[in-house]
Amino acid sequence: xxxGLVWTDHRSIMTIRSRFAVLxxxxxxxxxxxxxxxxxxxxxxxxxxxxxxxxxxxxxLNHWFEAANRELQQIVGDLAxxxxxxxxxxxxxxxxxxxxxxxxxxxxxxxxxxIVRADGSTALQATLSSGVPDNPPLRLGELxxxxxxxxxxxxxxxxxxxxxxxxxxxxxxxxxGHWLLAARRWDESLVQSLAALTESTVTLRPAxxxxxxxxxxxxxxxxxxxxDASGRTLRVLRIDYQLPGLEDAIGNDWNQTLxxxxxGLLLLASVALALRRWVLRPLAAIGESLAAGHGTAVAxxxxxxxxxxxxARLVTSSFEQRAALEREIADRTRAQEALDRSExxxxxxxxxxxxxxxxxxxxxxxxxxxxxxxxxxxxxxLAPGQVEAAARVDQTSNTLNESIHDLRNFIDGLEPExxxxxxxxxxxxxxxxxxxxxxxxxxxxxxxxxxxARLALPQxxxxxxxxxxxxxxxxxxxxxxxxxxxxxxxxxxxxxKIIDNGSGFDASSxxxxxxxxxxxxxxxxxxxxxxxxxxxxxxxxxxxxxFSLP
Numbered sequence: 001x002x003x004g005l006v007w008t009d010h011r012s013i014m015t016i017r018s019r020f021a022v023l024x025x026x027x028x029x030x031x032x033x034x035x036x037x038x039x040x041x042x043x044x045x046x047x048x049x050x051x052x053x054x055x056x057x058x059x060x061l062n063h064w065f066e067a068a069n070r071e072l073q074q075i076v077g078d079l080a081x082x083x084x085x086x087x088x089x090x091x092x093x094x095x096x097x098x099x100x101x102x103x104x105x106x107x108x109x110x111x112x113x114x115i116v117r118a119d120g121s122t123a124l125q126a127t128l129s130s131g132v133p134d135n136p137p138l139r140l141g142e143l144x145x146x147x148x149x150x151x152x153x154x155x156x157x158x159x160x161x162x163x164x165x166x167x168x169x170x171x172x173x174x175x176x177g178h179w180l181l182a183a184r185r186w187d188e189s190l191v192q193s194l195a196a197l198t199e200s201t202v203t204l205r206p207a208x209x210x211x212x213x214x215x216x217x218x219x220x221x222x223x224x225x226x227x228d229a230s231g232r233t234l235r236v237l238r239i240d241y242q243l244p245g246l247e248d249a250i251g252n253d254w255n256q257t258l259x260x261x262x263x264g265l266l267l268l269a270s271v272a273l274a275l276r277r278w279v280l281r282p283l284a285a286i287g288e289s290l291a292a293g294h295g296t297a298v299a300x301x302x303x304x305x306x307x308x309x310x311x312a313r314l315v316t317s318s319f320e321q322r323a324a325l326e327r328e329i330a331d332r333t334r335a336q337e338a339l340d341r342s343e344x345x346x347x348x349x350x351x352x353x354x355x356x357x358x359x360x361x362x363x364x365x366x367x368x369x370x371x372x373x374x375x376x377x378x379x380x381x382l383a384p385g386q387v388e389a390a391a392r393v394d395q396t397s398n399t400l401n402e403s404i405h406d407l408r409n410f411i412d413g414l415e416p417e418x419x420x421x422x423x424x425x426x427x428x429x430x431x432x433x434x435x436x437x438x439x440x441x442x443x444x445x446x447x448x449x450x451x452x453a454r455l456a457l458p459q460x461x462x463x464x465x466x467x468x469x470x471x472x473x474x475x476x477x478x479x480x481x482x483x484x485x486x487x488x489x490x491x492x493x494x495x496x497k498i499i500d501n502g503s504g505f506d507a508s509s510x511x512x513x514x515x516x517x518x519x520x521x522x523x524x525x526x527x528x529x530x531x532x533x534x535x536x537x538x539x540x541x542x543x544x545x546x547f548s549l550p
Contacts, residue, residue, distance in 0.1 A: 118177035478502020
């Protein structure tokens with residue numbers, strides 16, 4: 001077994017192992033990505049649950065604020081509509097205001113009541129807490145702005161370090177533009193009642209400290225800003241909800257995750273063992289057998305009916321076929337050597353024929369030309385009365401011309417490869433120029449160059465030989481003085497014509513005589529072409545050749 005074949009098999013096995021390693025690595029990556037996806041899904045579910053819980057608790061907190069606001073506005077509205085407050089306002093009876101505050105204040109958590117004039121000054125005041133100021137914590141004109149913006153303004157203010165919720169309603173019975181302004185103190189008891197209602201931890205914090213404690217898996221934070229009359233946040237109501245059951249709600253079951261990981265690892269191990277048993281080990285045996293050059297290592301696999309068993313049987317049979325293949329290679333090598341020798345001999349033969357053609361052209365034809373020239377000189381020196389001698393000289397000169405023509409035909413037959421270096425149009429032109437030495441005539445050559453370029457070499461050779469023979473016959477026997485040669489495409493066929501104005505002949509009676517027409521037929525048959533000869537005495541001749549284009 002050649003060393004190169006061993007190296008190739010070993011490389012193939014290593015490549016398959018590498019691919020399996022990449023496959024297992026890809027499966028591990030997929031498993032890790034699946035775990036990450038599970039974590040992301042769990043986090044997404046957690047965020048969804050927290051967002052939904054946050055929205056529900058925020059809506060509940062808003063409902064509580066709206067209910068508390070309606071309660072405060074209802075109490076202040078009832079007091080502002082009472083008959084006694086109008087009378088107390090006219091009489092400036094502060095005692096009535098204090099009695100009213102003492103009666104309704106504790107249940108409504110009111111800390112102070114003020115009757116305020118339209119310009120913002122205080123007409124009457126009553127307080128239940130020492131920390132509440134005698135005058136409302138507002139600048140002059142600020143209440144008038146709030147009243148202009150809303151008929152029942154509600155806002156927060158700070159007084160003596162305490163947070164007050166203020167609500168104003170007009171005292172309509174007086175008709176003098178007085179307003180009742182009530183204050184509810186946000187003390188610890190109010191905050192704790194809110195905490196009990198929302199089941200959370202509620203604290204009032206300055207705005208810059210409200211969000212210092214971050215959320216976690218067990219904690220949900222809601223913030224409610226409390227703004228003053230100008231919109232500035234005074235305090236932030238922070239509500240902290242404890243979420244001890246959140247992980248259970250979103251299905252945080254680590255046992256399921258561990259089960260998934262164990263299943264993934266078991267799957268990977270099973271795939272690895274299966275690949276080693278059913279793929280890698282059989283491939284290793286096949287490679288060892290190929291390296292050793294015999295089927296011993298791969299013999300146990302031949303009984304396997306699977307794909308690798310078939311490969312093992314093919315390997316075993318390949319060893320049996322290798323000897324026959326080597327013998328066949330040796331036979332083909334010898335045959336190739338013989339073919340090379342034949343080709344060299346053929347090339348030498350062609351070269352000899354080419355050399356012979358050149359020698360004939362440069363030697364014999366030139367000698368014949370010289371003899372013809374000498375005869376022409378002798379013809380010119382004959383006296384006018386030497387008619388018989390002149391006729392013999394002319395006959396001899398014609399014979400020499402015919403010999404030159406036949407010799408040229410023979411040389412062209414020796415060198416058909418000349419058409420490989422010349423176009424078909426050039427070869428026809430050279431032929432007509434050479435024929436002009438036999439007899440003077442007019443020629444018209446009309447060849448479609450695109451069709452001529454598509455002709456195969458055998459088509460060009462046979463068409464050129466038919467042209468030579470037809471033109472020679474027209475000049476020598478038909479005494480023609482005009483010849484037309486044309487090449488056109490008709491559909492998918494090429495039509496080649498040679499037309500002369502010679503004396504013509506009877507084509508039906510001439511078919512059996514002479515060798516020229518027989519050569520025409522033979523060449524047409526070799527080209528699988530249709531040959532048509534149209535000639536009548538006194539009407540010239542048309543030789544047409546129709547053949548398919550490559």
